[in-house]
Amino acid sequence: MKILIADDCPLFRDGLNLRLLEIFPNAKTEQTSGFANTIKFLQNQKDVNLLILNAEMQDMPWQEALKEIRRVSKALILIISTSADARTLKTILAAGADGYLSKRADADELNLALRLIKNGETYISQNNNSGVPLNNLGGTESGLKTLTNRQSQVLDLIAQGKSNKQIAYDMGVSESTVKLHINALLRTLHVSNRTQAVVTAQKMGII
Template sequence: MDHNRMETALVVDDHPLFCEALALTLRSVAGISDIRKAATLQEALEQLQAHGVPNVIILDLNLPDVTGLDGLVRLRNAAGVPVVVVSSMSEDRLIASAIRAGASGYIPKHSDREVFRTAFDHLRRGDTFVPEGYLSSSDSPDDSSAMDRDEALARMATLTNQQARILDLIKAGKLNKQIAFELSIAETTVKAHVTAIMRKLGVQSRTQAALLASEASFRNVLLGEG
């Protein structure tokens, strides 16, 4: 990808007012003229299929249909373009995990326009942007729990969109019959997906699959649990 050419962006955030403010900022400091918006991960993935891939994706980690870093991995894999996290959470541990999960930058939501300008200057050079004051030593790649999260994210990234939705429902404690009803598919289809999910994640049970999915969530990252 030509990092110098950033004309289109997809903003994935479920707060309309913030989306409008961010669109103004992107036009002003980054010269991005075509800005699309999506309120959920599902909507973002559908937009990629329907309208093609933008030059950059701006992602909030707190979305209604996904909790955090697994959403980042799925968007990064689906689009293959820089994904910049813009989040109200700015803990060093979370920033470190987001960058390792493939984010090209991390901007706290309260940042002023100059921070966004600097971030996009970094992106155009092909560099990764992290906020001022960020301390990477707080979550070293040598940390075993961090490595466990990386492995969990890598496995989660192999799931299809439908499998990821089913895994979210398994995490919520739903039975196959309930999942089938919620997604309007046959229970036998759910069973086939669950089998495929367990194979891809390298686990033997639904409970282990749910635990692995939790490993990839940003709440787990913030708690610092392995």
């Protein structure tokens, strides 16, 4: 796996690099600074599997940069920044990014985000400052969309008393993917176990 870290701060890049190698010990990591250099790197290096991209770099508008990056590369894209409002999050996903992670996220959330994205899911950091819950970009006031469709499906199956193995079979995914979804929904609902998740979701009207 080849990962490119694009950020203007060398200290941040180096720290993130260490975390990434803890999560993916066999990964090869590269670093760039600035959108233009990142685009040029991706044009020449077609084997990048994952791009972690700081949307706050200043050499060009991030929307324009992301559009060009998506044109030249098939890499998964995780956007990072110090904050993002709901409109920005929608634009990020519409432009082809696979997820958003706040720079305030801890190592556990980074791990969760990367593994979900790697499994073809979308991740939106809970610490996004958008005023909406994790993965809820629809602006609903009912609380019915605080989880992704896959997380809601997992929660419904948990409420039916099914084990991770049974959930994986029903959804046609691996048990490890089910565990990732469970970890994500526990974070979203601010609970520590499956039982609390079901009780909280019932109170919110999610299930």
